[in-house]
Every structure is written in structure tokens, then in C-alpha cells.
Amino acid sequence: MTRRSIGIIVNGVTGRMGYRQHLVRSLLAIRAAGGVPLADGTTVWPHLVLVGRSENKLREIAERHGLDDWTTDLSAALARDDVEIYFDAQVTQQREKAIRQAIEAGKHIYTEKPLAEDTAAALDLARAARAAGVRTGVVQDKLFLPGLRKLKRLLDGGFFGQVLSVRGEFGYWVFEGDWQPAQRPSWNYRAEDGGGIVVDMFPHWHYVLAELFGEVRAVSATIATHVSRRVDEAGQSYQATADDAAYAVFELAGGVIAQLNSSWCVRVFRDELVEFQVDGTEGSAVAGLRRCRVQHRAVTPKPVWNPDLPVTEEFRSQWTEVPDNEDFDNGFKVQWEAFLRHVVAGEPFQWDFLAGARGVQLAELGLVSAREGRRVEVPELAL
């Protein structure tokens, strides 16, 4: 069996996503499994070049995982011939500049979302990458969640009949940082540092809606900064300038209406941190990160509105669990494997920079809708 080593810069590896999901759960897990097998029998072996700002943190991570290739000099890493892929999990604001550098260096690029801070910049990156002939990818991890895979299976099998609507609840309480440390980095709550829940979550909602139910044709959003003061990692109180909740309606091609709440200021009375309810003429489903439950029209109860009587039905017990029927691997890892096969073997990969730019566009137009208090149509993006 031939082993094909591929040099990958992992920039932002000290961050939450860079470390846990991309380094540990994806790239190191791929190495632990022996690499990514290709159809021709070759195995792709990620050689990792850790890049970041802090020498100490990089050295510590490298030593912890038996790695020895790391640097604080991105330009030097990009100049190396044995590096073929640049990966970016830095804070969003640093991304565009670094990706531009990587395109100029002729590297293939895989990146966390959002691709850039605005649509014009995202499209520009997509065009520059195309002109340079490099392959691109943007993380769209939610598509690989077991709950959403099962939902997709139901859609493909025609379970719903005609899908009418989708309602989704995403969120949990993010601590303010005063009497208990916040569980998300403080830049998320400062607009001037690239924060905000719309910029963070609408790129996800874009690909989830487009791939499962139809392209988004219009958005109406109301946003809020519910918690206006927070305390940062250094214990300093700061003004939260970014939106921490968004209440949005998305109109999809084909007529489905999707209504999604995203909030870091909500306490969870749900089974999972995100849940989507899909109602169709033939049946309904509720899908979360891992679980998916269904109710067919044939077993749908007929509740009658009567506030004078206590509830007589146990509604939750009337739903049926969709079985896994397969092993679901970590979604970030599955997408990494697909991107590596795309780069090395030319296999198709649909989640490219243009797809990423559509996510950025939805966030941008969601903010326009909220700012101007109106429904905003979403024009088709093309290169």
C-alpha cells in the first residue's frame, strides 16, 4: 500500500475549534486510523504543521501529541514545497488576510466558517482561488450530525410528503463571565472583533436549509443584544456590542418556510442544544444533534383546544425514534476526509468557497433585515 504524505498548515490550532474538533477529533484521528484510504489503494497521510501566535502554546500542544513541526511564521510555512493545504481556524477577522496569502502561495485551502466578514470579500476570495487554480473548502459540519443525517434520510425516502415548514431552536445560556466564567470566547460578543450570533450561525443555517429543504430566497430577522455587559478572559468587564440572539424567518425556494431562533441567552428546555421540527403533509420529524423522532399522519393524534381541562395526552411519547442504522463518525473528520480525497484524488466536493460565500451573504442580509426592519430577498450568488 502506498502512503502519500500531504503537508497541512493548521492555523489557529490553539483555539477551541482548531484544537478540539480539527486537530484532535479530525486530523489526529485520521492519523490514528492510518490515514485516508483512496479508491486506488493509496493512503493519504496528513503531515501537520502547527501555526499560531504563541510559541509556548504551540510547543505544548505539539509535545502533548507527539508532533514536531510547528512555527509562528505563517509566511515561512506557506513558502514550503511540502505543504499543500492551508487550514484556517483563527478568529474570523484574521481569516481573509491569511487565506489571501495562502492563495498567493498556491496552496489548497480549507477553512472554518464564516469564510470572510462580508459577501464581497468572500466572493473575492472565491474568485482569486479559482484564478489560482487551487481547491477550496469551508466547514459545514452540521450536515454530518447524526440527527441531520437521519433527517436527510427521511427526506430522501419521501417520508414527509410535501414539506411545509421547519422550526428550529438553537442555543443555551452563555455565562456572562462575572460569577462563573463564560464558556465561549469573549470576541464573540464584540461586533468590532467579528462577533455576533448572526455572523456565527447564519452560515450554518444557510447550508442546512439549502441542502435539506431549498435555497434561501428571503430573510426577515430581528436581532438583540440581550446581555449588554460581560466579563472577558482577563476578568475585565466589557460592553457587549454584538447581537447575542436572532429570531429569523427564511423563505425557501419551493415554498418551505423556516423559522429559526438562535440565542446565547436562552436556558435549555429541550433534549438537545439544537432541534429542528419539520412538518410535512405525510408526517413530521424532530431532529437534534444526535436523535431524530417522527410522527406519521396515520398516528397523529387529534387534540382539541380546551383550556378548562388538564392535558390528557402525552404528546412526546407519541413520536417514534429513527434508528441509526449506520455508524456516524465525527462530522468534522468526515468532511476533512472528503476534502483530502478532493485535493489528492480529485473527488467531487461541493462545499467550496462559493458555498461559503452564500453563508456569509445570508448573515449579511440577515443583519440588513434586522437593521432596516424589513424582509430582504437573497439574490443568487455566482462567480
Ligand SMILES: NC(=O)c1ccc[n+]([C@@H]2O[C@H](COP(=O)([O-])OP(=O)(O)OC[C@H]3O[C@@H](n4cnc5c(N)ncnc54)[C@H](O)[C@@H]3O)[C@@H](O)[C@H]2O)c1
Ligand atoms: N463550525 C463550527 O461549529 C464552529 C463553532 C465555533 C466557532 N467556529 C469558527 O471557528 C473560528 C474560531 O473560533 P473559536 O471558537 O475556536 O475561537 P477561539 O477564540 O477559541 O480561537 C481563536 C484562534 O485564533 C487565534 N487568533 C489569531 N489571531 C487572533 C487575534 N488577533 N485575536 C484572537 N485570536 C487570534 C487564537 O490564537 C486561537 O488559536 C471562528 O471563525 C468561528 O466562527 C466554528
